[in-house]
Every structure is written in structure tokens, then in C-alpha cells.
Amino acid sequence: MLAVQMGICYNQLVHISGQLYNCIIGWEVSIILDKNDFAPLYIQLQRIIREKILNGEYKQGEAIPSESEMMKMFQTTRGTVRKAISMLVTEGLVEQIRGKGTFVRLNPLKYSIWNFGGFTDYLKSRNEVAVSEVLEQTTVNMGGKAYFKLVRARGVKKDTGVLYLTVDTSYLPVSLFPGLERYDFGKESLYNVLRNDYRTYPGRTEITLSPEEVNDKIKEILQVDKKETSLLKAEGVVFDQNNTEIEKVKVVYGPHVEFKIMTNMN
Structure with missing residues (x-):
């Protein structure tokens, strides 16, 4: 989950750099997908994961968080996570390995x-x-x-x-x-x-x-x-x-x- 130095809080909404987050306990927060956004939730999630890949937070060759972890991180459903991951697979940014998880591709498709x-x-x-x-x-x-x-x-x-x-x-x-x-x-x-x-x-x-x-x-x-x-x-x-x-x-x-x-x- 995203760690932000902000002090102790319990189940409340906070704004960090213009982004709405849900502070669960202590330092840990989860990004809330905007249901009022024009883009579907899975598109929003796809963009967030893509940005984490492109900025190096999710590194090439390494596994990204599991479906369950994504559901908790982004307060969303398994179906939304799966659609987002499926689109990233189509883009060539990640690959799924049966029994191991989803990994950032070493050589993204171009x-x-x-x-x-x-x-x-x-x-x-x-x-x-x-x-x-x-x-x-x-x-x-x-x-x-x-x-x-x-x-x-x-x-x-x-x-x-x-x-x-x-x-x-x-x-x-x-x-x-x-x-x-x-x-x-x-x-x-x-x-x-x-x-x-x-x-x-x-x-x-x-x-x-x-x-x-x-x-x-x-x-x-x-x-x-x-x-x-x-x-x-x-x-x-x-x-x-x-x-x-x-x-x-x-x-x-x-x-x-x-x-x-x-x-x-x-």
C-alpha cells in the first residue's frame, strides 16, 4: 500500500497532492477510484498501474501486487482489477505467469x-x-x-x-x-x-x-x-x-x- 508521512488517522478521507485517499490506519492509505469520473474504474486503475510501471515504482522483471492486494489498495472489486490487468497485458507492459503472478515485462512491446x-x-x-x-x-x-x-x-x-x-x-x-x-x-x-x-x-x-x-x-x-x-x-x-x-x-x-x-x- 502507499505509505505517506501524514500522522495517525482512522478511516477518514484525506487529500494528498490533489488525489483523494482513504486513510485506513496509521501511515497506510489506499487510493480511491473516482466513481464520478468519465472513465470506467478499470481504466482509471489501468492508468495508475501503468504510471507506476513507467516511473519505475514497479520495476521491469518484478511482480506487481496480487489481485487481492490491488483490491485492498484501491478499494475495488476483483473484476475491476482483472480488467485493468488484462488491458496492461494487451499493451505489452505486463505478462501473467501461471502460478506465479503478474510481472512487468523486461522488454515492453513497441x-x-x-x-x-x-x-x-x-x-x-x-x-x-x-x-x-x-x-x-x-x-x-x-x-x-x-x-x-x-x-x-x-x-x-x-x-x-x-x-x-x-x-x-x-x-x-x-x-x-x-x-x-x-x-x-x-x-x-x-x-x-x-x-x-x-x-x-x-x-x-x-x-x-x-x-x-x-x-x-x-x-x-x-x-x-x-x-x-x-x-x-x-x-x-x-x-x-x-x-x-x-x-x-x-x-x-x-x-x-x-x-x-x-x-x-x-
């Missing part, structure tokens, strides 16, 4: 995604399954031209659920790709459709990296704390084999994506 194409192929190379959830699919007008707009949450399938890595927004000219609205891009790869049905092969990209202020919905999808104000964004255009601009795209990256940039100094 996904190296540096370009706009090949998301499905990249995960296949890792023997993992790509997942896409369509958030928006419509036709919009930009600069006097009609574009097919597609917004997707993209992630990887895990035993405990889906770990979403990015939120992608694509704009494709209707004049080049009529009929895209007929496809179910929750099941089909956009670039596979372009290659197979439109004989268009995405080639080079031009991108700009910058921070992007994101709303609570995107934070929830990418499992980012609401206190965070911005995430990394890559924005640019994609050209085909004939150097024709075929897509305007914006990708917002979650915390489980890393970039590796190699340069030649010669």
Missing part, C-alpha cells in the same frame, strides 16, 4: 511504424494480425474536388483484446477511385484494394512530423491519459508509381509506436 503503407504486411512479418476499426467513412469537398474520407483506428489483435496503435485519416480523390464507399475497410486493406482493383501502387511519400492536439475520443482509443494534450502526428501525401498524388493522409501515433531513423553521413 511497434516500429515509420511509413504510411504496409501496416498489415508489417504485422504479418511479426506473426501478428492487423485490426482496423472504421470511425468515419464519407465523401467531402476540398478545394473544389470530391474526396473519399476514411478514418480508421488501427491496431494489433491480442489474446486479451485489441491494442490500437494509430488513428489514420485518409483522403483519396473520387475522380481516381470511384466506388471506394462500397468496400468494408474494417476487413479489407485500403492499399490492397488500390493495388488489386484500381491497379494503383502506392510508392513514395512526403511527410511532416509535428505534435497534434487530440480529443478525448482519440486518447481513449489509443489508451492515453486525458492529462496529455498532444500526440505525435505524421501528415503528408502519397504518390503512386506514376508520381501522381493519390492520397492525403494524417496518422496520429499512440504510445506503443516508436520511430527508428537512419541517416548516411557520407
Whole structure:
């Protein structure tokens, strides 16, 4: 349990650094999950445990408190604890070992995604399954031209659920790709459709990296704390084999994506 030098108290609520705690006896307190918070209790608990992992309080390779200990620490139910742990397993921050407990992973999962194409192929190379959830699919007008707009949450399938890595927004000219609205891009790869049905092969990209202020919905999808104000964004255009601009795209990256940039100094 969290030890705080605050004197003797008995079953009373106290505030420490703006956080509400329940002082049980003496120096020991338990964090109270806020039932009035917009986020479900298991999400709140997941964020607290994640923060303890990231700040080193729960160290790599070591066991985190048991379900029973968590229930007592956070004054919550076993179901809430199990859901929170399950999400952390999906994130790749912890692993469960039968008969021993839940341990902080020695090497937390990271996904190296540096370009706009090949998301499905990249995960296949890792023997993992790509997942896409369509958030928006419509036709919009930009600069006097009609574009097919597609917004997707993209992630990887895990035993405990889906770990979403990015939120992608694509704009494709209707004049080049009529009929895209007929496809179910929750099941089909956009670039596979372009290659197979439109004989268009995405080639080079031009991108700009910058921070992007994101709303609570995107934070929830990418499992980012609401206190965070911005995430990394890559924005640019994609050209085909004939150097024709075929897509305007914006990708917002979650915390489980890393970039590796190699340069030649010669």
C-alpha cells in the first residue's frame, strides 16, 4: 500500500497532492477510484498501474501486487482489477505467469511504424494480425474536388483484446477511385484494394512530423491519459508509381509506436 508521512488517522478521507485517499490506519492509505469520473474504474486503475510501471515504482522483471492486494489498495472489486490487468497485458507492459503472478515485462512491446503503407504486411512479418476499426467513412469537398474520407483506428489483435496503435485519416480523390464507399475497410486493406482493383501502387511519400492536439475520443482509443494534450502526428501525401498524388493522409501515433531513423553521413 502507499505509505505517506501524514500522522495517525482512522478511516477518514484525506487529500494528498490533489488525489483523494482513504486513510485506513496509521501511515497506510489506499487510493480511491473516482466513481464520478468519465472513465470506467478499470481504466482509471489501468492508468495508475501503468504510471507506476513507467516511473519505475514497479520495476521491469518484478511482480506487481496480487489481485487481492490491488483490491485492498484501491478499494475495488476483483473484476475491476482483472480488467485493468488484462488491458496492461494487451499493451505489452505486463505478462501473467501461471502460478506465479503478474510481472512487468523486461522488454515492453513497441511497434516500429515509420511509413504510411504496409501496416498489415508489417504485422504479418511479426506473426501478428492487423485490426482496423472504421470511425468515419464519407465523401467531402476540398478545394473544389470530391474526396473519399476514411478514418480508421488501427491496431494489433491480442489474446486479451485489441491494442490500437494509430488513428489514420485518409483522403483519396473520387475522380481516381470511384466506388471506394462500397468496400468494408474494417476487413479489407485500403492499399490492397488500390493495388488489386484500381491497379494503383502506392510508392513514395512526403511527410511532416509535428505534435497534434487530440480529443478525448482519440486518447481513449489509443489508451492515453486525458492529462496529455498532444500526440505525435505524421501528415503528408502519397504518390503512386506514376508520381501522381493519390492520397492525403494524417496518422496520429499512440504510445506503443516508436520511430527508428537512419541517416548516411557520407
